[in-house]
Amino acid sequence: MKNFVLLFTLFYGFTLLQIQAQETTIIETEGNLESPNPCNCVPISEINQQHNPADIYIGMRKCIEQKDYAKAARLFAIAGVFGRFDTFRVQDKTAHQALAVLQQNTISTISEEDRKIMVEQLKKVLEKNSRELYAVCQEIQKVGTPTYHPKYMIQHGMQAFLNPEGDGLVPNFNSKESWKLALNSYLNCE
8 A cells, every 4th residue: 555655646746747847938038148249268358348247157168168167267257247247237136146047057067076176266266365366356357347238137037028118227327336346245356
């Protein structure tokens, strides 16, 4: 009897999962997490103000595939700063998770071994008050404030469905102050 109950439960549970999977509908807006200008595995100095985080994470993944973890860590840093800056200028708070989704999408495609090495490299490069972090901060500041329209993030939020006619940006946005805040809050750059 126990075996029958166990088999019934397993079968019923599996069938329920299949039914739930069939009923799931994913709706995305055009431009959601879009990478209009994908990067290669490049140093920060080759990133420009028109590269959005989706572009940069593609380059990061290429660096990991090439086992160039130092470049990958630096690209992770600038993509994160650009993404943090975008959270300050994109009005729809539901869109702000776009950066975390891009990070998750990038990390989920690499092996466990590469992930462990990457984490160690990130700890090294992003260690607070380290020379490495200081150098990364200087390089990112040379690139400067992003000038792209953050469509990848705007189209990720609920307002892309509810108010598709709006531009999605915070009115009277203070770019200069937000850039400083993004550098400081994401990387502890001073």
